[in-house]
Amino acid sequence: MSSRMLPVPDGLDGMRVDAGLAKLLGLSRTVVAELASAGEVLLDGKPAGKSDRLLAGGLLEVTLPEPDAPSDIVAEPVEGMGILHEDDDIVVVDKPVGVAVHPSPGWTGPTVVGGLAAAGLRISTSGAAERQGVVHRLDAGTTGVMVVAKSEHAYSTLKRAFKERTVTKGYHALVQGHPDPTRGTIDAPIDRHPRHDYKFAVVSGGRPSVTHYEVAEAFRAASLVDIRLETGRTHQIRVHFSAMRHPCVGDLTYGADPVLARKLGLTRQWLHARTLGFAHPSDGRWVEFTSEYPADLAAALDTLRAES
16 A cells, blocks of 8 residues: 545645545546545545545545556557557657556556557567556656657667667646746756655755756746756656746646636646657667647647737
8 A cells, every 4th residue: 555645736625525536646536435435535634535525725645555466457548649650669659638658556547558558559568567668758647749669679779768868858838937047957856855755846865857948938927938858857847847936837736826727727737748859779760759739738828829
């Protein structure tokens, strides 16, 4: 069993425990209801029933079961997941929102590896069993382009490329306010948050983390930023821009304004893996793939542009 502590964001104020926690963790309401019935959900230190109401700023503590055995990966079609490229060595995926890359503790929603299995695609058997073929990840709430290895050679080649930072990873983020300077590098170490284990923070002595950015378009209350990651820490972009006091719009976990998020119709962070480039593992030729903005992110931009 593993325990997670989660503050209740403003956007879930007044929502039922089962509905709100299901949204926060990507679990079904049935699973949350079972956890609550078993006394595994605490709200401000007291057991919470499934129909209790959440209060913004409250603290949820949830004890989650361990994940199913890795061999139990479910081949399940993933709505909206596109295939940008496929050959004998790799498959390049356009990942939609609300989809994890692979199974993890407490996650019962769709996964990229499950979607590929449902499509009949064989992927590499290298790596931990539940992450076979996975050489890098995107957060469930982050959309965009990612590559999965199909062959054992591709797995080892791509893992080395990511480790040696020869892969180009381009992201677009809509951040609050106007970063100054408009072009720069954020070089700040990241590790687990000292008080909240569900998120990360800039921490002295953390893992080296480097983000290069340039403002591409400025609006009244936000900026569209073109980002190149030099490292690939968990939540890196979200943590770095939050530390600059310019969190990704819609990212309530890292301090975004819920009013602006509602105004733009966002229920997750505005963050998109736009481009991915690397030497193809079969022959070393450089390949690059691009993912278009999904509907929710494009609509938010349209709203801002109409106001400018």
